Amino acid sequence: GAGVSQSPSNKVTEKGKDVELRCDPISGHTALYxxxxxxxxxxxxxxxxxxxxxxxxxxxxxDRFSAERTGGSVSTLTIQRTQQEDSAVYLCASSLTQGKEKLFFGSGTQLSVL
Amino acid sequence: AQSVTQPDIHITVSEGASLELRCNYSYGATPYLFWYVQSPGQGLQLLLKYFSGDTLVQGIKGFEAEFKRSQSSFNLRKPSVHWSDAAEYFCAVKTGANNLFFGTGTRLTVIP
Known part of the structure; x- marks a missing residue:
């Protein structure tokens, strides 16, 4: 796609559940945050x-938080046993290389832990 | 350790007035410095960046920032604010480790 894509855009979960947030960076970008x-x-x-x-x-x-990046492209952020203080917007960004390249941000995933 | 401080949480200016948003950093060497803007309902967008050379850098939307080594500052300025400039502004520092650290942000309100 043309930009950094994140899914879902909104996630509501119950305390104690695990969640996975996905980030699809711009094609060819080697750095992901x-x-x-x-x-x-x-x-x-x-x-x-x-x-x-x-x-x-x-x-x-x-240690409830972990992330992986498969094949140097898509990344998944996993939060295990979610707590209410985990409620936030989770933003993913990518850049062409490391160093001076500017970051391109996704629109984020709004996580709400009830 | 590196850090970024934006001392103003919220600033209100009148449309047409000048603007200065403050940013101070703490880092042993000269860092790469950035200003990002986050408009309501939108993602973060790069306004400008400083790596080396001329300490006054020009960015998009009429913004500029000046790097002052003696003050460890990188303040963002605009001579005449427009209503569409209302947003959250983040100063950021990129260190040798390539992590980009952000300040806590300054929310700008523009009144008619």
């Missing part, structure tokens, strides 16, 4: 993938 934007907060870095290198997971808030 996940961010979280909570109400009234800035963008919190979660994880970064660059090509075939080991991902930078330094921003993941707990």
């Amino acid at each position: 996940w961010y979280r934007q909570s109400l009234g907060q800035g963008l919190e870095f979660l994880i970064y993938f660059q090509g075939n290198s080991a991902p930078d997971k330094s921003g993941l808030p707990s």
Whole structure:
């Protein structure tokens, strides 16, 4: 597609359930980022993938959070045993390469944990 | 550790007035600096970026920003604000580790 695509756009789940959020980056982009934007907060870095290198997971808030990127393209962010504080907008971004390239953001997934 | 500070949570300006949004960073070397805008219901869009060279950079929509090393600042400016500029503005820093760290954002309200 022309831009970064995220699905679903909205997800409502019950506390304790697992959720999967999907990101389809721009074709050919080697770098992929996940961010979280909570109400009234800035963008919190979660994880970064660059090509075939080991991902930078330094921003993941707990071991309930994990992400993978298959075939260097689509990425899935998984949150296990969701908590109410996980409610946020989860944004995915991609860039052509690492370094100076600008990021292109998806529209995000609004996650609500009841 | 690197950090980005946007001291103003919310700014209100009149249409046609000038605008300055503040951004300060903490990083040992000269970072790559960015300003992004998030309009209501829309994704984040890059306004401008600074890597090296001329410390005054021009961006889209009439915005500019000036990198001041002595003040560790990268303030965003616009001489005349339009109603369509109402949005959330994020300053960001990219370090050698290639992670992009964002400030907490400044919400801009434009009044007629």
